[in-house]
Amino acid sequence: MEQATLPAPFFLKLPNATLPGCRPIGSLEEWHSPLAKQHKRRHLPMNTTNTTNTTGLLGIICPVDDASVAFADCAACAARGGKPCPFPPEVLAAVVQRRPAFQKAPGEDLVISVTELIKCARRTRLEAIHGYYELLGGLYRMQRGTWIHGVLERLATGEAEKRLEWVFRRNGRVVRLTGKPDLVRDGVVYDYKVTENPPRGRRHYACQCGAEVIKLGRARKYTCPNCGEVGQQAIFSTYDAPAPRTSHTWQLRMYALLLAKAGTPVKAGEVIYLGPKEIVRVPVTLDEAATVARIKAQLDLLFADEMPPALADGSDDAWACDYCPLAEVCKQAPPKS
Ligand code: SF4
Ligand SMILES: [Zn+2]
Ligand SMILES: [Zn+2]
Structure with missing residues (x-):
């Protein structure tokens, strides 16, 4: 389920990076590189009244006129029938609805979900200092996945969609890691992935x-x-045999770790890829020590003074760059990969 939801806001105040492409949105007006123009065209507000948030996901890129539009303005436009929009209002309402942000408890330095933690750390850092807009079609694709997850959750016979949490310290900071596996049944943790392109043998x-x-x-x-x-x-x-994507392996392993911390350990994990015509079920090998090391390494990238490196070309997770709304900013930000 979580894979299909939107990135949760990042609550930690991150160190200010001194990057040519990473000033707050207001100062981009003074910044005259070609990237700034492109970034402004793709990801800055042009006809929005949103003045509250300036970082993270701010709204959508309209499929009718390519304008960057705040979520509330998009919903209002659909209700008015202002543009010849292909999205029926009820579909659009589902696509642009925002879920409430996780709230830090007193004394916590960071609350982060498993889906956020497995993501490219560089992207998370860039999102914390940049505002950006997603193509409406991209959000619709994610929403379709959410709908399918919802149906399966209702039909599941195991324990579905239970939120898990683990609070721990990393280098003096109090971190709450939270996650919601799609299904736990008979000692196995499962995650569905709605995809056009399941892994193949x-x-x-x-x-x-x-x-x-x-x-x-x-x-x-x-x-x-x-x-x-x-x-x-x-x-x-x-x-x-078909292998799980690397990030999906870490996701399942982190869910297994959270389940163990909650006193309900599992013995195995499986990713269920729901393709357009076929279903591919891929087992995941659990490894608690490696998972703890991975969590530490990802947190260290998020807390570090330096911007993390870009995902390596040709790595198993490099596909994420094709869907990254901050890819152009990333190319300009040091350190280069
Ligand atoms: S383009 Fe790739 S490496 Fe750069 S921030 Fe986005 S996902 Fe990360
Ligand atoms: Zn899922
Ligand atoms: Zn030969």
């Missing part, structure tokens, strides 16, 4: 000489870089 073919070979169409012929064309009798095949 892959078959590899190798020649007797050890080199990987290329299959030639549907014919039972292969090309080996050492031996040239070889027949099927000279080929070995191996199969890699």
